[in-house]
Amino acid sequence: MTAAPLLQVENLQMHLHLRRGVVKAVDGVSFEVHEGETLGIVGESGSGKTMTCLSILRLLPIHSDGRLDGSVKLDGEDLLQLSEEDMASRVRGPKVAMISQDPMTSLNPVYTVGDQVSGPFLYHKLVRTVREAMAAAAQGLRRVRIPSPERRLKNYPHQFSGGMRQRVVTAMAIACSPRLLIADEPTTALDVTIQVQIMNLLRSIQQDSKVGIILVTHDLSIVAGLCHRIAVMYAGRIIETGKVRDIYRNPQHPYTQALLQAIPHLGQKRSRLAAIPGQPPNLIDPPKGCRFAQRCPKRMSVCDDYPPATDLGDRHVVNCWLAAKQ
Amino acid sequence: MRIVFAKGLLNALISMLGASLIIFIMSRLSGDPLSLLLPMDAPQSAVQAMRHELGLDRPMWDQYLIFLWKAVQGDFGRSYRWQMPAIELVFERLPATIYLAMAAFAFSLALAIPLGVLSAVRRGSWIDQIARIIAMLGQAVPSFWVGLLLILVFAVNLQWLPAFGADGVQHVILPAIALGWYPVAAQTRVIRSGMLEVLDSDYIRMGRAVGTPERLLIWKYAFRNALLPLVTIMGVYFAYMLSGSFVVETVFAWPGLGRTVVEAVFARDYPVVQAGVLITSILFVLSNFLVDLSYSIIDPRIRL
Numbered sequence: 102m103t104a105a106p107l108l109q110v111e112n113l114q115m116h117l118h119l120r121r122g123v124v125k126a127v128d129g130v131s132f133e134v135h136e137g138e139t140l141g142i143v144g145e146s147g148s149g150k151t152m153t154c155l156s157i158l159r160l161l162p163i164h165s166d167g168r169l170d171g172s173v174k175l176d177g178e179d180l181l182q183l184s185e186e187d188m189a190s191r192v193r194g195p196k197v198a199m200i201s202q203d204p205m206t207s208l209n210p211v212y213t214v215g216d217q218v219s220g221p222f223l224y225h226k227l228v229r230t231v232r233e234a235m236a237a238a239a240q241g242l243r244r245v246r247i248p249s250p251e252r253r254l255k256n257y258p259h260q261f262s263g264g265m266r267q268r269v270v271t272a273m274a275i276a277c278s279p280r281l282l283i284a285d286e287p288t289t290a291l292d293v294t295i296q297v298q299i300m301n302l303l304r305s306i307q308q309d310s311k312v313g314i315i316l317v318t319h320d321l322s323i324v325a326g327l328c329h330r331i332a333v334m335y336a337g338r339i340i341e342t343g344k345v346r347d348i349y350r351n352p353q354h355p356y357t358q359a360l361l362q363a364i365p366h367l368g369q370k371r372s373r374l375a376a377i378p379g380q381p382p383n384l385i386d387p388p389k390g391c392r393f394a395q396r397c398p399k400r401m402s403v404c405d406d407y408p409p410a411t412d413l414g415d416r417h418v419v420n421c422w423l424a425a426k427q
Numbered sequence: 428m429r430i431v432f433a434k435g436l437l438n439a440l441i442s443m444l445g446a447s448l449i450i451f452i453m454s455r456l457s458g459d460p461l462s463l464l465l466p467m468d469a470p471q472s473a474v475q476a477m478r479h480e481l482g483l484d485r486p487m488w489d490q491y492l493i494f495l496w497k498a499v500q501g502d503f504g505r506s507y508r509w510q511m512p513a514i515e516l517v518f519e520r521l522p523a524t525i526y527l528a529m530a531a532f533a534f535s536l537a538l539a540i541p542l543g544v545l546s547a548v549r550r551g552s553w554i555d556q557i558a559r560i561i562a563m564l565g566q567a568v569p570s571f572w573v574g575l576l577l578i579l580v581f582a583v584n585l586q587w588l589p590a591f592g593a594d595g596v597q598h599v600i601l602p603a604i605a606l607g608w609y610p611v612a613a614q615t616r617v618i619r620s621g622m623l624e625v626l627d628s629d630y631i632r633m634g635r636a637v638g639t640p641e642r643l644l645i646w647k648y649a650f651r652n653a654l655l656p657l658v659t660i661m662g663v664y665f666a667y668m669l670s671g672s673f674v675v676e677t678v679f680a681w682p683g684l685g686r687t688v689v690e691a692v693f694a695r696d697y698p699v700v701q702a703g704v705l706i707t708s709i710l711f712v713l714s715n716f717l718v719d720l721s722y723s724i725i726d727p728r729i730r731l
Contacts, residue, residue, distance in 0.1 A: 158636055162627075194638030201636070206629040211651045211726050221637045257727040273637055 105177065106133035107313040108157070108281055112171040115149075115156045119165055122385040126152040128337035129171070134281065137307060139314040141324035141345070143360070144334035147381060150317045151202075153334070154283045157315075158197055159188050175281065194221045198274035199283040203290045204266035208258035214269050215254030218242065221276035241272040245302060264295035268302065275306055282306075285317045300327050321364055325349065330416070333357050336381050336392040343417030353411075353419040356393045391421070399423060431729070435719045439712045446708035447498060451491050454697055498705060504698035508691065513698035517684060517706050524683035525710075527676070528668035530599045531607030535664070539611045543618025544653075547626060548645055558619070562612035574605035574678035591680035602679040606672055610664035617660055621653030628652075654725050662718030666711040 115127040127149045134140045142150045159180065161167035173180040175196055183192065201207045209217055218241050219234035221227075228234045235254060242250035245268040258266060267287060274282060284303060288296035304327060307314055316328055324331055325345060332342040333354065341354040352358045359377045379396035382388055388395070394404040403422045411424040465477060478484045482493060497503070503513040542562070546555035565573075581601060582590035592598050625631060626649055634644050673685030684703055691699035723729045 160632060160635055189635075189638050189640060192638070193636055199633070199636040201629055201633055203629060207633045209630040209634065209648050209652070210728060212648065217634075220634070220639055224638050224640060224643075259728050270633065273633070276637065 104135070107136045107138075107176065108134040108315075109174040110153075110157070110171070111174070113153065113156055113173060114170040115152050115161070115167055116170075117162070117165045117167045124384050125337050125387060126167075126384060127156055128384075128387065130334075130337075130339050131171075132332050132339060132342060134313040134315060136280075136313055137311040138330065139303075139307065139316055139328045141328035141331045142315060142317045142334055143319060143321060143324055143331060145319060145381065147384075148334040149337040149384075150319075150334050151285055152337075154199065154285050154315060154317055157281075157283065158193055158199055159185075160199075190225075194279065195225050195277040196279055197281045197283065198277070198279040199285065200267070200270050200274045200287045202286045204263055204270055205290060207270050208266055210258055212257075213254065214242075214256055214258060214261070215239075218254070218269060218272050218276065221273060225277050227277060237276070238272075241276050242269070244275070244306075245269070245272045247272070263291050264298060267291060267295075267299055271299070271302060271306075275310070275312070278310060279312060281313045281315070283315045283317070286319070287316075288320070288323065289318075296323070303327065321360065333360065336387055337384055338392060338420070340393065340421070341419040343413070343419075344415065347413075347415065347417045351417075353413065353417075353424045354393070354421045355397050355399050355423070357419075359398075431720065431723050435716045438719075439716045442712045442715075443709060446712070447495055447705060448491065450701055450704050450708075451494050454701055455487075498701075503702035503705075506691070506696050506699045508694045508696045509699070513696075513702040514706075516687065516699055517702045520682060520684040520687045521706065523681060524669060524672060524676070524685060527599060527602055527606065527672055527681055527683055528665065530603035531605075531668050531672075531675075532661075532665055534603045534607035535610045535614060536661075538607075539614035540618060542611075543615040543657075544622055544645065544650065546615070547619045547622030547653075550623065558615055562615045565608040565610075566612035568608075569674075570605050570609055571674045571678050573608055574602065574675055577601045577605055578678070602675050602681055605678065606668055606675045610660075610667070613660055614657060614664070617656050618653060621656050622649060625649045625652040651725060655722065658718055658721050658725065662714050665714045669710050669714070670707045 110133065111131045113127055113130045114125070117124040117126055130149070130153055132140065142153065144150050155161060156169055157173050157180065159169065161169070169181055171181070175192070180188065180192060180197075208214070215235055215238050219231070219238035222234040222237045223231070228237055239250040239254055242253060247253055247265060247268050253261075258269070261269060271287075282303075287303070288299050291299065300323060303314060303316075306312060314327075316324070318324060328345050330342065330344050331348045332339045333348070333356065334340070335356050341348065341352070341357045348357060349361065352361055356377075359375075362375045363377065365374055377396060382392055382395060389407065390405040391397070391408050394400050397404065401422060408420045408422045409425055410418050410420050412418050413424065465474060475484075482490060485493075501514045505511065506513045506516055509516050538561070542554075542558040546552075546558040549555060578590045578601065581588045588601050589598050590601070622645075626645075631644060631649055634648050635641075639648065670685070672681075672683060673689045675681065676683040676686040677689070684707065688700060688703035688707075691697075691703065
């Protein structure tokens with residue numbers, strides 16, 4: 102992959118100005134996603150995964166004064182420089198779309214599925230009449246393999262199961278054939294068997310359309326099955342990124358290592374689950390140096406300064422003094 | 428849908444029965460009607476005869492059933508003061524009250540909906556502050572005073588609108604504002620808090636994430652979700668406007684039912700009071716019934 106990346110995020114910052122202080126939810130994040138590639142963003146709750154995704158779409162939490170900085174270039178165009186109107190009319194939907202976490206709450210309960218899935222076709226002028234939009238919506242539901250789509254268009258969200266709702270949400274998201282699809286923990290709220298179905302669906306959508314996918318999850322088994330590359334986030338920053346195989350076989354950052362060790366394996370004799378002791382730092386006043394240092398078993402005095410990015414080759418990059426010193 | 432309808436109807440019937448019972452008992456509480464109908468020095472035998480003739484010597488529940496049976500047939504007796512069947516008088520005055528209530532209702536919603544929605548969308552902005560002040564004024568100021576003030580400004584000083592009477596559209600404007608201002612506060616607050624909650628929901632974010640225009644997002648997708656709590660209090664306030672309009676009707680000399688009933692109370696014209704109160708409570712129950720029905724129209728999950 103030597104072509105220009107589809108999405109290039111550089112030094113992205115999202116600071117939420119709250120009464121009790123400035124929360125640096127995303128604090129200088131850089132990564133890229135290529136066409137047809139899936140990037141998995143992993144990390145524990147509160148590490149800024151979701152906020153990073155929302156920043157790309159410029160959808161900040163509404164009741165807080167959020168500010169974005171850095172650049173988010175999609176096909177070379179910086180989304181952070183666009184007007185809100187441009188974001189709504191040109192970007193959200195046709196260029197970037199999102200599948201959110203909880204299918205039970207992501208659909209409007211008082212409108213039919215047909216109304217909601219046909220919307221994007223109308224807003225982005227892909228069709229002219231409501232009738233055409235409904236036909237397109239039926240096609241969309243067929244694409245996410247919902248049986249008898251024409252009939253289902255007239256149903257309300259509460260008449261669908263969780264897995265089916267997530268398919269509807271996916272149909273909404275891919276309605277306008279976006280270049281980039283952000284899936285924010287799309288399977289967290291679903292049964293394991295349904296999770297596999299949704300993952301297979303995402304994979305087949307990607308094969309059909311070459312869409313770039315950002316998959317946010319804390320489930321590392323999903324990452325291994327679907328992603329090409331991984332970015333590990335901790336306390337608002339990406340601390341290690343690389344190909345799935347490199348991260349799994351050769352994790353460099355002690356946090357990544359601890360995360361991988363926390364996965365329980367069958368047949369392993371272990372009385373307790375491995376956990377990472379301690380809590381992530383407060384994002385209002387994060388430490389100046391490495392943010393994991395407080396909990397790191399391999400802490401050194403140099404960790405009081407922020408570690409530089411070390412490129413280990415083949416786009417495997419880690420921010421840790423251990424790697425820097427080698 | 429049919430079940431919702433049947434349930435609502437059953438509830439309405441039970442409420443009506445309760446209302447009729449209260450009206451019956453209340454009117455018996457005001458004393459023995461014979462003391463008004465017969466001279467003070469009437470002989471005991473005449474009192475007994477009259478009592479028997481009017482059926483007042485029968486057991487209470489018997490009297491209630493007779494009252495109920497006649498009420499169902501629309502017979503409440505004749506008005507002493509207006510010299511006509513009480514029910515006819517009530518039906519003659521009722522349209523004016525309903526007309527005023529609807530106008531006041533329309534006014535309060537026309538003010539509360541935009542104020543509530545905009546103050547949620549632009550929380551903390553100047554429009555939010557203004558909405559708060561308007562709402563507070565309506566809640567704090569009694570409607571008769573608002574009425575007098577409106578008459579002073581728009582009828583006396585500016586002479587734009589008539590101060591009293593009920594001849595045309597221009598006559599209803601001032602009383603409708605006086606009557607409709609009070610509920611604006613509660614309605615605005617309910618819409619505002621409903622909208623704040625909905626705007627923060629996942630489905631609105633999802634709608635935004637696929638490029639739904641902001642106007643549609645607010646007025647179509649969010650608003651309908653914020654409507655349920657509003658409809659609930661709308662029912663209450665519509666009933667309030669129907670039954671509580673006598674003050675405004677008096678201030679503006681509006682020939683409505685509220686004023687008629689109050690006058691009947693002062694004149695001890697019980698047939699009119701009973702008929703008026705019962706009809707008003709029917710309207711009250713009816714508006715609550717309509718509220719129940721509209722829930723199921725607004726929210727498909729209630730249709731089951």
